[in-house]
Amino acid sequence: MMVVRVLLAVAMMVVGGTIVVRMLPYGIAQTFTGLILGLAMLALGAYRLHQLYRYGRAQR
């Protein structure tokens, strides 16, 4: 179960990061909805990984 949780968080960060990197060349005004989505996914993925890391340490 833990592996699935980590994979979901990593997938979210990879996708979020990819969206941001690919959208930036088109300008913020043109792609703001996509940029918000990418940043939100990046932030949520990172937050989730951080949470899982803390949870894992507490378990040990």
Add this chain to the structure above:
Amino acid sequence: MSHHHKPELRRAVTPWGSFSWGYSDVGADIFVGLGLVLGAAAGASNVAFLFAGIVYVCIGLAYTELAATYPVAGGGQYFVTRGLGDIFGFIAGWAVLLDFTIDIALFAWSCVDYLSQLLPIVSSSDHPWAHFAVTVGLIVGLCLLNIIGVRESTAFNGIVSAMDVVSETAILTIGFLFAFDPGLLVHTMQHSWPSPFDLMKGTSLAIVSFVGLESISQAAEETQRPASIIPRTSIALILTILIFALAYSNLALGMHTWHAIPLDAHGHAQLLWQYLGNNDNNGKAVALIAAQVPYWGAIAAFYVPILGAILLLISANSGVFGSSRIAYAMSSGSLLPSIFQRVHKRFRTPLASLLVFTGVALIEVVFAALPSLSPHMADAYAKHFNGESGIDFLGDLYAFGAATSYSFVFVALVALRLADPLSPRKFKIPVNVPFTFRGERVEFPVIAVFGFIGIVAILVFTMITHPIGRIAGPAWIVFGIVLYLLYRRRKRLPLLRSHKRDWRSEQVEILRRAGELELMDQYIANVKASDARAQAGGLSQ
């Protein structure tokens, strides 16, 4: 037996259970909302989802705070009754009841739409009678399931919600990594930007994708230690749903399809968003977009319609669950007759509520199905309601009910912050302005004001752009108010004013029953300190 216990709703929902009650309700919304919004807001669908999504985050935060502070099954109507009084509480609860009955009807309807992707015999356009019969059968079946009990369905919700989160993440990940083209997104937004009227219509429909937070506050009463669990589960829920909705809408506008898209009815080529948003496909848009994703689409084409159908069925089930529990709570608060409070002796579920509100959902399905079942009715709908289809009819009412009840919830949040500063709030909406009000330190929630403006804007958009929503929605509210006044007169309760309740002892009882004993002690201490301050103030004068 001399000792008589009043039957109560049993506590059976775990943290994951409470997330999945919410997820299976709100998470399924995108399966219905995506096609409807693409059909209305075209190249600005992502903007419509973003606007509705921001409002939804504010609503979600408001619900999280209120449900964690007052973990009772009433949800929105309880908060509004407590903050603004009985009549407003009734209107908010009645609007939510409309939404839950629509939830049953709309999601059972869409469930059959998704099934029709694999079983064309139940397609609403080709076999309307079969579609109608299966929808009715599903609703009756769900009613029976709920009469039997809650725990069975909670476990099932959990498994399907987990499968759906993994599946949607896979579809969106592969779609964005291999088929998404930002240039195409920008091009679509520039060349297919809708008229202001269509953008308003799309935005009001986008809120359909975010309805259902009520169910998490419904589950609060049945969750162990709700003050700690509810904020965690509902914030996870809000973010998951927001990201999925934004992701699907951006992907639909900017994805290169893996297979050729069929020509439209006039033999013209169409883009992905046009294909997903047309009348034949808008009920099953997520299944169609999943099938267009590279590699994974080959498998997704088969399982997404099934997964979507199951999730929509669970969402319809959340409607059955939610409406019965709201009616139970409204009845406990003397807003509805006591028959809605009666719990079945053997199964301990509210039988009368389940039967009545499932019955209302069945009537709504009949109204929604009429244009496809009878050409005569189709003409009447075309003449009076701009030719709205069955799914539009349900979508209109859904948006109206949600916007109405959520508007009240924001006002109630502010009112409760001022009127009840003593209740411990384990979670508070961020950004507050502290000041002193009637001798107590209170905090004014700034975000609630923005949320209120946003949701009222969506309510206005709904009234402007939906011919059925603006007639049937207010008609439902007026009908409810008449029933309410008759009931209150019969019971010799104040008609427009609230009857007196001891909120302080009720709050202690709520926290005790929820198992939040630390918060209960804190509340009692706050009340004592406040009384002492008031007494000291009185003596010094």
